[in-house]
Amino acid sequence: MSHHPDVPPADRASPFASWHGDHAGIRVPDFDSAVAWYTGKLDFRVLSTMALGEKTLAMLCPANDDSFRIEFIAGPGCTARPAFDELIDTHAIGGWHHLCLRVDSVDDAITELRQRQVRIVSAPKDAPALGLRFVFISDPWGNLIELAQQL
Structure with a gap:
């Protein structure tokens, strides 16, 4: 990919230099259906789950990548x-x-x-x-x- 000529170089002195992508959160209405779809259709793996009030949270990652995750936020009230x-x-x-x-x-x-x-x-x-x-x-x-x- 070619970079725009005006893009500044990485700033290792920035107070935010340690920031890296970690995960993306996806709101889903039904935990079991979402886990079944992402694991069955895309071969994602469930790393962890936890309850948070009426919601269920889960971390999933692709079949062969532990560095990027998707967080499900599942439960009532989702459109x-x-x-x-x-x-x-x-x-x-x-x-x-x-x-x-x-x-x-x-x-x-x-x-x-x-x-x-x-x-x-x-x-x-x-x-x-x-x-x-x-x-x-x-x-x-x-x-x-x-x-x-x-x-």
Whole structure:
């Protein structure tokens, strides 16, 4: 990926220099259904769970990556996002849009996801300016996941 010429170098002297990505939180209405979908369709692994009042929290990670996690916040009071047929329609909702997972091959991932009946929201696209090939999928609650491959 090419960087914008005005991007400053990393600042190791910043008081925030130790910050690194850790996890993304996803609100889901039903804990058991969400765990079943993410473990059954995407091969995520459940690392831990805990109760927090009426909610259940869980940390999950991809099949072969312990460094990135998704936190489920499950329980009553959750409104699902709409299921979109076109990626452009998703841009109408403010806030967090998606999370992205790096893959070796977008096309191989899509082949397997279709066999697992995962909703594919966009056709794979190349973005040479970003150095990526990408596709968007959705869980049953409308949460978007981008799969990105380095070109």
